[in-house]
Amino acid sequence: MSKDVLGEVYGVTVQKGGVGKSTFSQALAYSFANQGYKTVLVDLDPQSTLTGAFFGYSYGAFSQTEDNGSIEYDVSNITNIFRDTDVEPIVVKTTKHLVNPNKGKMLQPHYLEEELEIDFYPSNYQLLSATESDDFTRENKIQLLYKFIDSLKTKYDRIVIDSPPSFGIITTSILKAAKAILIPIPTKNVDTDGMVGFFRTLDKIYITENLKDLSKIVLIPNMFDKRVTDAKETLTEIKRIPNLLHETKNLRNLSCKVMDPFPQKACIQEAPSFKLFLAPYIMDFHRSQNQDLILKIDNIAKELTN
Numbered sequence: 001m002s003k004d005v006l007g008e009v010y011g012v013t014v015q016k017g018g019v020g021k022s023t024f025s026q027a028l029a030y031s032f033a034n035q036g037y038k039t040v041l042v043d044l045d046p047q048s049t050l051t052g053a054f055f056g057y058s059y060g061a062f063s064q065t066e067d068n069g070s071i072e073y074d075v076s077n078i079t080n081i082f083r084d085t086d087v088e089p090i091v092v093k094t095t096k097h098l099v100n101p102n103k104g105k106m107l108q109p110h111y112l113e114e115e116l117e118i119d120f121y122p123s124n125y126q127l128l129s130a131t132e133s134d135d136f137t138r139e140n141k142i143q144l145l146y147k148f149i150d151s152l153k154t155k156y157d158r159i160v161i162d163s164p165p166s167f168g169i170i171t172t173s174i175l176k177a178a179k180a181i182l183i184p185i186p187t188k189n190v191d192t193d194g195m196v197g198f199f200r201t202l203d204k205i206y207i208t209e210n211l212k213d214l215s216k217i218v219l220i221p222n223m224f225d226k227r228v229t230d231a232k233e234t235l236t237e238i239k240r241i242p243n244l245l246h247e248t249k250n251l252r253n254l255s256c257k258v259m260d261p262f263p264q265k266a267c268i269q270e271a272p273s274f275k276l277f278l279a280p281y282i283m284d285f286h287r288s289q290n291q292d293l294i295l296k297i298d299n300i301a302k303e304l305t306n
């Protein structure tokens with residue numbers, strides 16, 4: 001397959017777990033695909049949350065053999081990145097929806113009974129041992145991961161990558177390939193030291209790791225619930241981050257945008273247990289109350305690409 005224009009890589013990255021990285025990765029990939037971009041979603045977290053959500057965890061799948069036995073197989077061949085072998089995506093089928101422009105008052109997402117396919121690279125826990133093995137140097141491992149991500153740019157318009165909750169080899173390679181990163185920050189118990197540490201490391205490696213493509217950071221205050229004490233103060237703190245970045249040596253020229261807070265909603269937790277992307281889940285089960293979340297995610301996607 002050949003393409004004249006190179007696709008763009010968006011990493012959902014921060015060294016903390018449980019903040020919404022996997023949630024926004026799948027929701028963003030869906031949004032891009034729904035807008036008609038050829039999109040791929042890549043799970044580069046060895047903990048494989050997304051892979052688990054769509055397929056059950058690795059080694060959980062069985063296939064029938066010719067003599068009616070069954071063999072266990074792993075849906076992910078992601079560790080082929082470190083071998084001289086192809087890594088293959090899986091096609092996830094979902095349903096498309098359309099924002100109805102005719103209703104006047106409110107933009108309402110409406111279903112089109114049309115299938116939507118999104119390529120997905122599942123992960124597995126072996127990715128962790130692969131990144132820790134002594135077979136390659138740290139630089140080689142970063143380079144191999146980077147080359148894999150970079151190769152996707154000729155095949156897709158939008159490449160969305162879910163990251164592990166650490167700042168190691170995998171995250172570094174994602175940052176090297178990314179045009180923009182999305183950082184979800186929970187608005188309860190904000191870990192200010194952790195955030196400052198993340199940006200300090202990012203500032204440090206911006207030059208040493210040559211993050212030349214990275215031009216934008218989008219922050220999303222997540223799990224916002226105004227009834228929670230401190231939620232508003234936390235939000236104020238998050239809104240100060242762009243100023244902090246302007247005081248750093250290397251990140252001062254990056255664009256940094258804080259999105260409107262994203263609410264704490266039960267449907268977000270439920271969608272993966274139905275093996276559904278967030279938007280189709282909302283359309284099926286929560287149409288009246290939560291469709292504004294779909295529009296919020298479309299806005300985040302727009303902000304990342306701007």
Ligand SMILES: Nc1ncnc2c1ncn2[C@@H]1O[C@H](COP(=O)(O)OP(=O)(O)O)[C@@H](O)[C@H]1O
Pocket residue numbers: 016017018019020021022023024049165222223224262263264265266268269270
């Ligand atoms: N806005 C939200 N409202 C409710 N639950 C959320 C929200 N964002 C994330 N979650 C839930 O929080 C948990 C952690 O989110 P996840 O995306 O897996 O985080 P990470 O990938 O950063 O570890 C998941 O159960 C997810 O469904």
Ligand SMILES: [Mg+2]
Pocket residue numbers: 018021022023045049050162163
């Ligand atoms: Mg995750």
